[in-house]
Amino acid sequence: MIVRQARFVGHIHSGAEQGFYDFVRARLVPMWRRFPGLERLEVCFPVSADEGAAPVALSLSMYFPDRAALEETLASSIRIASRGVTQELLTRFEGHVEHHIFEVEGERP
Numbered sequence: 296m297i298v299r300q301a302r303f304v305g306h307i308h309s310g311a312e313q314g315f316y317d318f319v320r321a322r323l324v325p326m327w328r329r330f331p332g333l334e335r336l337e338v339c340f341p342v343s344a345d346e347g348a349a350p351v352a353l354s355l356s357m358y359f360p361d362r363a364a365l366e367e368t369l370a371s372s373i374r375i376a377s378r379g380v381t382q383e384l385l386t387r388f389e390g391h392v393e394h395h396i397f398e399v400e401g402e403r404p
Contacts, residue, residue: 296358296399297365303353305390315387316340319353326377332364333357352388
């Protein structure tokens with residue numbers, strides 16, 4: 296299994312926090328769920344962090360059965376459309392987005 300993670304490292308503009316999270320839930324999550332080959336989607340909103348940790352406004356994990364399924368999503372029209380919507384979200388955010396791809400080993404308890 297392959298997981299592609301995105302971390303929005305930085306800060307949501309002051310006073311725009313609820314609008315940021317509502318935007319993710321209403322506009323982006325429905326698009327992300329339509330990604331071809333997607334087996335599981337985890338959208339995580341921050342609660343707390345260790346002292347000195349980089350600020351993360353949003354963490355996203357998308358699970359795919361294999362690299363081919365991930366590549367299909369990355370090339371899909373719905374993913375390209377979601378990037379445009381993400382640009383709209385970023386107007387409420389100061390920072391950058393990091394993407395990481397991992398191979399998942401082991402089973403969930």
